[in-house]
Amino acid sequence: MTPTLASATRPRGQRDTTPASRTGVMAVLLLAAFYFLMPIWWLIVAATKPAGHQFSGSGLWFDGFGLVDNIALVFDVNNGIFGRWMLNSIFYSGTAALIGTVVSAMAGYAIAKYAFRGRGVVFGVILAAVLIPKVMFTLPLFLMFNQVGLLNTPLAMLLPSIVSPFGVYLASVFAAQSVPDELIEAGRLDGAGEFRIFRSVSMRIMTPALVTIFLFQFVEVWNNYLLPAMVLNDTSLQPVVVGLVGWSASNGNVPAGTVVVAAFLSIIPLVIAFLSLQRFWRAGLTAGAIK
Amino acid sequence: MTAVTTNGASARVRRWRTPWLFLTPFLLLFVAMYLAPIAFAFIQSLFTLQRDGLGLTAPTLAFDPFANYARVFTDDEFIASLGRVLLFGVVQVPVMLGLALFIALLIDSKSARGRGFFRLGSFLPFAVPGVVAAVMWSFLYSPVTSPINGFLESAFGFTIPFFSDALALWSVANVVTWCWTGYNMLIIYSALQTIPAETLEAAKIDGASSWRTAWSIKIPMVRPALILTTVFSIIGSAQLFNEPTVLKPISGGAITSTYTPLMAAQAQVAAQNYPYAAAESVVLAVLVGVTSFVFFKITGRGDR
Numbered sequence: 001m002t003p004t005l006a007s008a009t010r011p012r013g014q015r016d017t018t019p020a021s022r023t024g025v026m027a028v029l030l031l032a033a034f035y036f037l038m039p040i041w042w043l044i045v046a047a048t049k050p051a052g053h054q055f056s057g058s059g060l061w062f063d064g065f066g067l068v069d070n071i072a073l074v075f076d077v078n079n080g081i082f083g084r085w086m087l088n089s090i091f092y093s094g095t096a097a098l099i100g101t102v103v104s105a106m107a108g109y110a111i112a113k114y115a116f117r118g119r120g121v122v123f124g125v126i127l128a129a130v131l132i133p134k135v136m137f138t139l140p141l142f143l144m145f146n147q148v149g150l151l152n153t154p155l156a157m158l159l160p161s162i163v164s165p166f167g168v169y170l171a172s173v174f175a176a177q178s179v180p181d182e183l184i185e186a187g188r189l190d191g192a193g194e195f196r197i198f199r200s201v202s203m204r205i206m207t208p209a210l211v212t213i214f215l216f217q218f219v220e221v222w223n224n225y226l227l228p229a230m231v232l233n234d235t236s237l238q239p240v241v242v243g244l245v246g247w248s249a250s251n252g253n254v255p256a257g258t259v260v261v262a263a264f265l266s267i268i269p270l271v272i273a274f275l276s277l278q279r280f281w282r283a284g285l286t287a288g289a290i291k
Numbered sequence: 292m293t294a295v296t297t298n299g300a301s302a303r304v305r306r307w308r309t310p311w312l313f314l315t316p317f318l319l320l321f322v323a324m325y326l327a328p329i330a331f332a333f334i335q336s337l338f339t340l341q342r343d344g345l346g347l348t349a350p351t352l353a354f355d356p357f358a359n360y361a362r363v364f365t366d367d368e369f370i371a372s373l374g375r376v377l378l379f380g381v382v383q384v385p386v387m388l389g390l391a392l393f394i395a396l397l398i399d400s401k402s403a404r405g406r407g408f409f410r411l412g413s414f415l416p417f418a419v420p421g422v423v424a425a426v427m428w429s430f431l432y433s434p435v436t437s438p439i440n441g442f443l444e445s446a447f448g449f450t451i452p453f454f455s456d457a458l459a460l461w462s463v464a465n466v467v468t469w470c471w472t473g474y475n476m477l478i479i480y481s482a483l484q485t486i487p488a489e490t491l492e493a494a495k496i497d498g499a500s501s502w503r504t505a506w507s508i509k510i511p512m513v514r515p516a517l518i519l520t521t522v523f524s525i526i527g528s529a530q531l532f533n534e535p536t537v538l539k540p541i542s543g544g545a546i547t548s549t550y551t552p553l554m555a556a557q558a559q560v561a562a563q564n565y566p567y568a569a570a571e572s573v574v575l576a577v578l579v580g581v582t583s584f585v586f587f588k589i590t591g592r593g594d595r
Contacts, residue, residue, distance in 0.1 A: 017402045021501070025402040032394050033412040036473060040415060042438060043427050055430070059438025103316045110313035114306070122314065129325060131522065131583045132576065135530040139556055139572040140328035143335055143565055160324045168317060194309040223420035225533050226553075230560070241422045248426045249540045256436065263426050267419050274418040278411070282481065 040267075046257075047264035054257035070261040077247075077254055082262055084236055085243040089222055090269075092154070092239055096161035097218040101210055104164055104217075108171020109202055113179060123172070129165035135226055142230045156231035157239075161221045167213045174209030175202065212280040219270060240266045329576065336360070336570035352566070359570035368549040369571060373578075375460065376551050380528035383464040388520055390468070391475035392513075396505050398476075399483045410480065413473035421470055425537035428466045433541050454538075459545035466534045471527070475520040482516035483509060518590045522583050529579045532557070 038060070046054045050066030051073060057063040074082050110116075111123050141160055142151075150156045179202045187197035203210070228242045235243065244262055247254040274281065336359050338352040363369060394413060398406050416424065430436050432453040440450040453462040486509060494504045510517075532553040539546040549555035552575050559568035 021400075022402040022404075025397050025400055026404065029394070029397055029403065029405075029409050032390075033409055036413050036416050036469065039424075039427050039431060039469065040419065042431065046430075055436040055438070059441065103320065106313040107317035110310035114310035114313075116307060116310045119310070122318075125321075128580075129321070131526065132580055133526055133530050135532065135553065136572070136576045136579060137325055137328055139553075139560060139568060140332035141324065142560060143569055144328045144331045146565070147331070159320070163317070163320045163324045165321070194306075195312075198313070219418075223422075225420070225422045226557075230557070241420050244426060245422050245537055248429065248537065251540070256430070259426065260430060263423050266423055270418045270420070271415070274415065275411075281414075282477070 043260065043264050043267075047261045052255070052257055054260045067261075070257075071265065074258055074262045074265060077258060078235075081235060081243065082240070082265075085238060085240040086266070086269075088237065089239040089241070089266075092157050092161065092228075093218045093221040096158050096221045097214045100162040100164050100167055100217045101214045103162060104167030104171045104213055105175075105203065105206060105210055106198070107168045108173075109175045109179070109198060109206075111168070112172040112175035113181070113184065113202070126165045126168050130169055134160070134224075138226045138230060141227070145231055151231055152234050152237065154237065157228050157237075160227060161217075161224065164213075164217050164220070167217055170213050170216070171206070171209065174206055174212075178209065179205050208280070211277070215273065215277055215280050219273070222270060329573070332569040332572050335566050336573050338566050340564065340566055359567050360574070362567065363570050363574050366555075368547075369552060369555050372549050372552045372555045376528055376531055379460060379464060379531065380525055382461075383467060384521065384524040384528060386464075387468045387472050388475060388517065388524060391472050391520070392479055392510070392517065394472070395476045395479040395483055395513075396509060398480060399509070400501060400505075402501075410477065413476050415473065416470050417474045419470065421533045422537050424470050425466050425534045428462075428469070429538055429541050432462055432538070434543075454542040454545045456545055459538075459542055463531070463534050463538060463546070466538075467527070467531070471524070475524070478520055479513055479516050482513040486512050518586075522586050525586065526579055526583055529575070529582070 042059050045060060045062055047070060048062055048065055048067040049057070050064045051070055053064065053066075107126075111119060111126075137160070141156075145151050145156050150159075183201055183205075184197055187201055188194075192200075222239070223241065224239075225241050225245065228239050229245070232238050232242065235246070238246075244259070244266055247259050247262060337354060337356040339355045339358045340350045341353050342350040394409075397403055398409050403409070419427070431439055434440075434454075437450075437453070444450050452458060490508060490512075491504065494508055499507070530553055531551045535546050535550045536554060539548070539550070548558045552571065556568050556571040556575065559565075559571060
């Protein structure tokens with residue numbers, strides 16, 4: 001564990017609060033929780049209702065059980081294209097995040113652990129790139145890919161997704177915090193090469209940070225809609241978010257009830273990732289806040 | 292940097308070269324996927340498409356460096372989309388961040404119970420991809436299926452016209468707020484956690500109330516986090532695309548294909564007006580870059 005991943009807790013006195021303030025605070029928090037959770041709850045409930053009844057009855061409570069049939073239906077529409085979309089999403093997000101994490105780790109490590117001419121410029125450019133969102137580059141990317149004939153290939157999705165200035169920034173923050181200079185020096189005295197030290201010493205220490213970077217990038221690629229919507233026309237190459245929007249805009253060619261169930265299925269992998277890897281999210285957000 | 296004594300000269304060369312070797316994969320991809328497309332779009336924006344009167348032959352490109360930019364700044368739909376996004380940002384960003392700060396302070400307050408639940412509950416929408424959230428809200432808004440209106444109708448006898456001309460933009464804003472409030476709240480909350488306990492203890496000894504402590508100590512101390520989230524939110528508004536695009540088919544015409552600048556540029560791509568789309572993208576990228584730069588300068592964080 002790096003120090004950043006441990007959450008700091010303050011001792012809090014519980015006695016000096018009044019029942020009125022406790023009630024007020026809890027009432028507001030419950031209201032907020034209702035706002036944030038109600039749509040997701042509605043989606044879960046609707047997905048379990050029998051086919052064709054997604055919008056009947058109360059939106060907030062169960063009414064019959066058809067989840068299994070509904071799922072079978074989703075995987076059946078258009079010759080099972082939904083399964084293909086899910087696999088595409090996993091492939092794009094997994095591949096881009098894996099390669100991207102290694103690329104970012106190397107770059108961030110170099111910035112944090114070496115003094116070299118041009119370091120400030122490189123870091124400045126990366127910070128500027130963090131501030132300009134990727135979406136701004138998507139139309140230009142489309143125009144360029146159109147020129148070089150990369151449209152409608154997985155590379156058109158993967159290559160831009162691998163680059164993550166935010167990942168480099170996180171890697172440099174984490175490397176500066178967690179990899180001691182003495183350890184690198186010790187490796188050098190033992191005669192290990194710089195890359196060897198990076199791979200077998202620094203990478204190992206940075207592992208929790210690398211999980212965070214991987215997670216952020218995986219979700220970013222999974223959620224990216226504009227890029228695949230523009231560069232991938234072939235439905236069999238599209239990720240699930242593009243496919244789902246296509247279904248949603250199909251004017252009823254795919255029944256609205258089926259779209260609801262598909263939307264529910266498409267968020268399950270991410271919700272599981274969030275719930276099980278919470279501490280890594282905290283680490284990334286904290287690093288973002290202290291810059 | 293002190294060089295290790297063994298093999299002085301070659302070690303120094305190695306030390307000089309190593310960081311650049313580590314940086315090479317990233318820099319190559321960065322140049323190819325960030326700088327090259329922008330340069331390409333910029334060059335393309337300097338040309339115009341010349342079609343012959345009947346459209347029988349393929350259009351040809353003619354070098355005319357200002358034509359597209361002149362058109363951008365007189366394009367009523369593009370200007371209107373910029374104005375719409377500006378209005379969106381001026382209202383939605385303060386509302387969302389105010390809500391995020393308020394919830395963060397409440398969860399941080401002594402009166403809160405179940406902090407973990409509320410933190411996670413607010414953050415969970417962030418796990419839902421933006422377009423999937425928009426698809427979900429499209430069902431909650433849809434005149435046909437809306438359970439919200441179903442409830443309001445039966446309980447109070449009125450419904451909300453989510454896609455009336457007056458409300459459509461705020462229906463979009465609600466989806467964005469729903470997705471991002473928890474994310475911003477968590478950044479602010481993390482910053483609140485770094486306030487030293489002694490500082491808060493001192494305030495209490497001085498007799499400061501919870502409100503006073505929040506206003507005079509906590510909020511000033513999380514100022515960097517607030518600035519950061521503001522900048523990211525402003526940038527997020529400028530690139531508004533996913534939510535209105537998904538809601539467009541069910542909006543009954545309230546959301547047009549040029550609703551936001553990015554949608555307008557994308558519509559030009561779809562119409563294969565590549566040079567003009569390139570000009571709109573360049574203008575938009577410059578506007579976003581200048582806005583965030585100016586904001587950082589104003590708030591005094593650019594100096595560091």
